[in-house]
Amino acid sequence: xxxxxxxxxxxxxxxxxxxxxxxxxxxxxxxxxxxxxxxxxxxxxxxxxxxxxxxxxxxxxxxxxxxxxxxxxxxxxxxxxxxxxxxxxxxxxxxxxxxxxxxxxxxxxxxxxxxxxxxxxxxxxxxxxxxxxxxxxxxxxxxxxxxxxxxxxxxxxxxxxxxxxxxxxxxxxxxxxxxxxxxxxxxxxxxxxxxxxxxxxxxxxxxxxxxxxxxxxxxxxxxxxxxxxxxxxxxxxxxxxxxxxxxxxxxxxxxxxxxxxxxxxxxxxxxxxxxxxxxxxxxxxxxxxxxxxxxxxxxxxxxxxxxxxxxxxxxxxxxxxxxxxxxxxxxxxxxxxxxxxxxxxxxxxxxxxxxxxxxxxxxxxxxxxxxxxxxxxxxxxxxxxxxxxxxxxxxxxxxxxxxxxxxxxxxxxxxxxxxxx
Numbered sequence: 001x002x003x004x005x006x007x008x009x010x011x012x013x014x015x016x017x018x019x020x021x022x023x024x025x026x027x028x029x030x031x032x033x034x035x036x037x038x039x040x041x042x043x044x045x046x047x048x049x050x051x052x053x054x055x056x057x058x059x060x061x062x063x064x065x066x067x068x069x070x071x072x073x074x075x076x077x078x079x080x081x082x083x084x085x086x087x088x089x090x091x092x093x094x095x096x097x098x099x100x101x102x103x104x105x106x107x108x109x110x111x112x113x114x115x116x117x118x119x120x121x122x123x124x125x126x127x128x129x130x131x132x133x134x135x136x137x138x139x140x141x142x143x144x145x146x147x148x149x150x151x152x153x154x155x156x157x158x159x160x161x162x163x164x165x166x167x168x169x170x171x172x173x174x175x176x177x178x179x180x181x182x183x184x185x186x187x188x189x190x191x192x193x194x195x196x197x198x199x200x201x202x203x204x205x206x207x208x209x210x211x212x213x214x215x216x217x218x219x220x221x222x223x224x225x226x227x228x229x230x231x232x233x234x235x236x237x238x239x240x241x242x243x244x245x246x247x248x249x250x251x252x253x254x255x256x257x258x259x260x261x262x263x264x265x266x267x268x269x270x271x272x273x274x275x276x277x278x279x280x281x282x283x284x285x286x287x288x289x290x291x292x293x294x295x296x297x298x299x300x301x302x303x304x305x306x307x308x309x310x311x312x313x314x315x316x317x318x319x320x321x322x323x324x325x326x327x328x329x330x331x332x333x334x335x336x337x338x339x340x341x342x343x344x345x346x347x348x349x350x351x352x353x354x355x356x357x358x359x360x361x362x363x364x365x366x367x368x369x370x371x372x373x374x375x376x377x378x379x380x381x382x383x384x385x386x387x388x389x390x391x392x393x394x395x396x397x398x399x400x401x402x403x404x405x406x407x408x409x410x411x412x413x414x415x416x417x418x419x420x421x
Contacts (some may be wrong), residue, residue: 008130151181178226306342351377
């Protein structure tokens with residue numbers, strides 16, 4: 001049984017084909033510049049050279065047709081017949097309050113996803129386009145939606161409710177939802193294994209740090225708070241997003257600069273964060289290099305990010321009554337030892353004793369590592385995330401009738417004997 005995972009962005013489609021019987025990835029890749037011209041596909045198969053093909057994709061349906069074509073191609077493909085694909089799992093960024101777990105997609109589910117697309121106008125429309133395109137290209141296989149927001153639907157009311165007019169929540173659904181749910185789910189389950197505990201007995205802070213950044217406070221195996229809010233704009237400093245700021249700032253600048261709401265939305269989402277501080281960089285590798293060369297704004301950006309991360313560790317530890325572990329994941333979390341060091345400096349009073357050499361030598365997307373000393377009461381882990389494996393296992397569980405929700409479902413990666421391939 002081969003499971004295809006699809007992640008449709010506004011101008012890209014990421015994919016992965018997983019052989020469930022062998023428990024291994026047999027192909028993965030991305031179609032880039034969908035809808036904007038000069039599009040191409042990058043196709044990777046273990047043991048082969050990476051294949052690239054220029055192919056114009058004016059919409060997501062053409063992009064998904066291209067993916068299916070490449071997967072079944074004699075020269076570059078990995079399946080002899082497209083019928084080998086048993087099901088498709090789709091990443092959906094926003095499920096609102098309706099979806100608390102992954103679900104089989106039918107017309108009613110698709111309509112419900114469309115009904116909340118105003119909550120994620122940058123993300124849900126391409127997710128919907130991808131679902132519609134894939135159902136058209138592969139009409140005879142089951143399609144499953146896996147929601148970024150579902151993992152955080154365990155938050156208590158006092159954590160997700162904003163101190164705003166309550167009718168805004170009742171009329172428009174204005175509340176904290178949270179994102180990167182599959183990543184937080186995966187690494188928190190792995191952290192429990194590394195602690196040698198049942199997830200229900202763990203208090204863990206998970207820190208997903210990439211271009212987008214979100215943190216989660218996980219108590220007893222479930223999310224009780226998270227840094228992103230109604231949208232992915234709230235929370236930590238990100239590559240181009242501002243994160244937490246004084247909410248009066250946008251109104252002040254709207255008057256000072258004569259900005260429209262659309263202008264402000266673009267600035268806060270696409271021109272702020274690390275890019276806003278440095279004026280030129282979003283990639284932390286460039287920022288780290290710039291700081292080492294004496295660029296003061298790069299150095300400032302690193303200090304700001306580290307400081308904000310530290311504040312979240314402290315506040316979440318207080319919120320869940322102490323912690324067993326902190327987990328760093330995603331591109332920067334897994335590779336950015338300098339940023340991890342700044343986030344953890346001075347936390348010895350909390351029982352976090354960083355092993356600086358271990359931390360410095362941990363820059364990998366392939367292995368799980370402990371970067372604290374044996375004496376550290378709180379462990380700090382660097383765990384490469386695997387959202388696509390969550391997609392795949394949810395899909396298989398739904399097909400086999402064993403899936404209930406992420407709290408009760410028995411994921412393979414939550415077991416001690418699991419080995420990452």
